[in-house]
Amino acid sequence: MERELLLLGLLQQQEMHGYQLHEFIDSYMQTCVDLKKSTAYYLLEKMAKDGFITPSEEREGNRPTRQVYSLTPAGETRFLELLRENLSTFLPALFPGDTGITFLDKLPQSEAIALLQTRREALAAELDRAEKAPVHTGSLQLMIEHQIVHLRSELDWLDHVINHLTEQA
Amino acid sequence: MERELLLLGLLQQQEMHGYQLHEFIDSYMQTCVDLKKSTAYYLLEKMAKDGFITPSEEREGNRPTRQVYSLTPAGETRFLELLRENLSTFLPALFPGDTGITFLDKLPQSEAIALLQTRREALAAELDRAEKAPVHTGSLQLMIEHQIVHLRSELDWLDHVINHLTEQA
DNA sequence: ATCTGAATAGTCAAATTTGACTAATCAGGT
């Protein structure tokens, strides 16, 4: 559901075509929703069929025409409906990385520590990237700051786990 | 991939049947992976076909027989392989709730505040539930504590956002 | 002028995931 909200929300700000939407999402929002290109196209077609958005042919330069989508009045209503629902609900974030943590004791401590250190590097790099990202305006910036807060807290926790494991050895 | 790791990991501790696996995951691990019953059955069948687990018929009392799965040697290897990969990788948690945050400014402040307060209640309830959960042993407890740390940090952040919004009004 | 690799803009079959449904058994009340 939040994928549709995201697409509608972006289209509400300005009309765009599929590739453009995917580009934006992939570069600025990979942290809240993971939306593959083919999924974006699928959803756009579906929402068009449902009457929430309408395509119009557009041609830029020499390139083949592409479908540019814009919100219909029904789409505007749908957007607000999904937005209200999203904001009032607590949708827990899932931690696929915790699956491994659950079975940490199935490996020798020393190996577990080494593996987690590799994870730590990747996490630190993510945090770095997020902290360096250019400042945006409005609510988007709010989301970016949320990510930074979250990543810091994750890094702290991971260090805590690694220390804990190291002390045991 | 982490869904398969989870199933293999649980089966490595003791053989189980589909329903039992789903029950366990749904009650103790909904926070790291969301695995529906039908997905569990699908994955079990697939992993059986791949030779990682083997089913054996079992009957309890009067009930119809059911498939109890146990790890094969190949499954044991696969489990360790997936575990190593999971531990060494940083798999970012996704925040579907941030989609709404991104479009917060599309609603009047007062309504946004009210909606977020509803979200806050749900989040606080989750935290409460997590804090009251019985203590487990081993690495599972580690994951549970991670969840608590995370939920506290989320509650803090949400309060921060609500305050910020309230001050603006 | 041509070649090469990157960027743009998608399509499609296959894999995965879901929700809705079925059906049997059990526990408790009446």
Next chain:
DNA sequence: ACCTGATTAGTCAAATTTGACTATTCAGAT
């Protein structure tokens, strides 16, 4: 002894999601 609702254990068609593939255009090097 019978009824009712919860629990157990699953199945299945439909919806969604993905990865791999295609094809065109553009920018820069040669």
